[in-house]
Amino acid sequence: MTTMLGLSLAGRSVVFIGGGAVATRRVGRFLDEGAVVTVVAPLLDDRMRVLVDERQVSWVPRTATPEDVAGAWLVHAATAVPSVDAAVAAWCERARVFCVNTSDGAHGSARLTAETRAGDVVVAVASDAGVDPRRAGRLRDAIGAALREGTLPLRRRRKALGRVDLVGGGPGPADLMTVRGRRLLAEADVVVADRLGPTDVLADLEPDVEVIDVGKQPGHHPVPQEAINALLVAHAKAGKRVVRLKGGDPFVYGRGGEEVAACLAAGVPVDVVPGLTSAVSVPQAAGIPVTHRGVSAGVHVANGQGELSSATRAALADDATTAVFLMGVAALPRIVAAARDAGAPADRPVAIVERGHTPTQRTTWTTLVDAERDAASAGVSNPAVIVVGDVAASGLLLPDAAVVTGSGDPSR
Structure with missing residues (x-):
C-alpha cells in the first residue's frame, strides 16, 4: 500500500546517490521546492555539473557510504546499478530515512508521484498495484488537461477575496477558448455573459454558479454598460470570483476597457484574458486571410455602428488594405457608399461571413456594386463579419462549404 503525503522539503536535506541522467532529470523538482540537495557520486552528468558550478547543488565526489544518508530527510538512489541502489535503500531502512529506489521502485520506501499543477492546485x-510510472503519467496528463481546460471543478470552498476576470471567449466554439479562460470559468462564483460567444461552456458550470445574461447583441443592449460595470463591482466586493465572459476579445470592440476602469476605480482586482477576435477568426473560418502577401499588406478593423471615421474611409479606398467590419450588417449601405465615395472600384470584393465557426456558417461573396442587393437576396443577418478588399475574392484560398454566391463569383 502507498500513503500519499505532501512533503515540505524547503531548507531540508535531500541526498542523491548517483549523478547520472536519472538524477539530473529529477533533481530540478527538489530544487524548485527549495530543498538543500547534495549529490554523492564519483562522476557527474554534464547538466548536473552545471548545477554544481552554479552552486545550486553540493557535490561529494566519491562512492557513497552508509554515513551519507544519515540526517537526510529523503534519499534518491539513482546509480543505474540495481545492486548499489538496493544497498542504498537498505542503508536508509536502517537509518529510518525514506528512500526512492530508481532501479526498483517497489523495493524503496518512497516513490515519486507523477505531478501536475493548475494554478495553486x-x-x-x-x-498502488506495483510500480507503473507510465500509467501514472498518462493519468496525470489526462487530469492536468481537464484541470487546465476547466472541465474539473476548481472553485474554492473557503472565503476568498473577490475579483473580476474579463475572459475573451473567441468566436463561439468552446475549444477555441484559451486554457486559462476555461480554468477561470471553472473557478467562478458568478459569470456575467453576453449572448455572443461560447455559451455552451455555461452548461459545464457547477449548479450553484450564478449566471447573469446581460443579453448584449449587435444593436441590442438590454442591460446598459453602466449597469454591467456595477454588477461586476458589486459581486466582487461581496467576495465572489466574477468572470465577465465576452465573445471575441474583450479589448476589440468589447468595451472591456470601460469595465477594467470601473473595477480599478472601485478598488476591485481585475485581470483580462485575451480571446480570438472575430475580426480575424471569422474571416479565417471562410478561408479569408485578412493579410496575404501580394494581396493585402494591412488590416483595418472597424465597428459597423455609428459614423465611419476618416481612417476607415481611407482603408476602404486603399488597394493594399483589408477593411473588416464587426456588427456591420445594418451599416452595409453606409459602408458601400463610403467606399465608393472614397474612390474604391465597383468590383472590389466583399465577403459577408455569418455565424462564423458554427454549423450554420454561411458566406456571401459579392462586390461593392452588388453587395446590398446580394445581402438582401440572401437574407443576411447578424452575427456577421463584413470583409472588404481583394482577400475577400471567392476561392482565394479555401473552398467554402456553405456559400451563397453573389456577383463576386468569377463564374457568374
Whole structure:
C-alpha cells in the first residue's frame, strides 16, 4: 500500500546517490521546492555539473557510504546499478530515512508521484498495484488537461477575496477558448455573459454558479454598460470570483476597457484574458486571410455602428488594405457608399461571413456594386463579419462549404 503525503522539503536535506541522467532529470523538482540537495557520486552528468558550478547543488565526489544518508530527510538512489541502489535503500531502512529506489521502485520506501499543477492546485498520481510510472503519467496528463481546460471543478470552498476576470471567449466554439479562460470559468462564483460567444461552456458550470445574461447583441443592449460595470463591482466586493465572459476579445470592440476602469476605480482586482477576435477568426473560418502577401499588406478593423471615421474611409479606398467590419450588417449601405465615395472600384470584393465557426456558417461573396442587393437576396443577418478588399475574392484560398454566391463569383 502507498500513503500519499505532501512533503515540505524547503531548507531540508535531500541526498542523491548517483549523478547520472536519472538524477539530473529529477533533481530540478527538489530544487524548485527549495530543498538543500547534495549529490554523492564519483562522476557527474554534464547538466548536473552545471548545477554544481552554479552552486545550486553540493557535490561529494566519491562512492557513497552508509554515513551519507544519515540526517537526510529523503534519499534518491539513482546509480543505474540495481545492486548499489538496493544497498542504498537498505542503508536508509536502517537509518529510518525514506528512500526512492530508481532501479526498483517497489523495493524503496518512497516513490515519486507523477505531478501536475493548475494554478495553486497540485495533483499527484501514484500506482498502488506495483510500480507503473507510465500509467501514472498518462493519468496525470489526462487530469492536468481537464484541470487546465476547466472541465474539473476548481472553485474554492473557503472565503476568498473577490475579483473580476474579463475572459475573451473567441468566436463561439468552446475549444477555441484559451486554457486559462476555461480554468477561470471553472473557478467562478458568478459569470456575467453576453449572448455572443461560447455559451455552451455555461452548461459545464457547477449548479450553484450564478449566471447573469446581460443579453448584449449587435444593436441590442438590454442591460446598459453602466449597469454591467456595477454588477461586476458589486459581486466582487461581496467576495465572489466574477468572470465577465465576452465573445471575441474583450479589448476589440468589447468595451472591456470601460469595465477594467470601473473595477480599478472601485478598488476591485481585475485581470483580462485575451480571446480570438472575430475580426480575424471569422474571416479565417471562410478561408479569408485578412493579410496575404501580394494581396493585402494591412488590416483595418472597424465597428459597423455609428459614423465611419476618416481612417476607415481611407482603408476602404486603399488597394493594399483589408477593411473588416464587426456588427456591420445594418451599416452595409453606409459602408458601400463610403467606399465608393472614397474612390474604391465597383468590383472590389466583399465577403459577408455569418455565424462564423458554427454549423450554420454561411458566406456571401459579392462586390461593392452588388453587395446590398446580394445581402438582401440572401437574407443576411447578424452575427456577421463584413470583409472588404481583394482577400475577400471567392476561392482565394479555401473552398467554402456553405456559400451563397453573389456577383463576386468569377463564374457568374
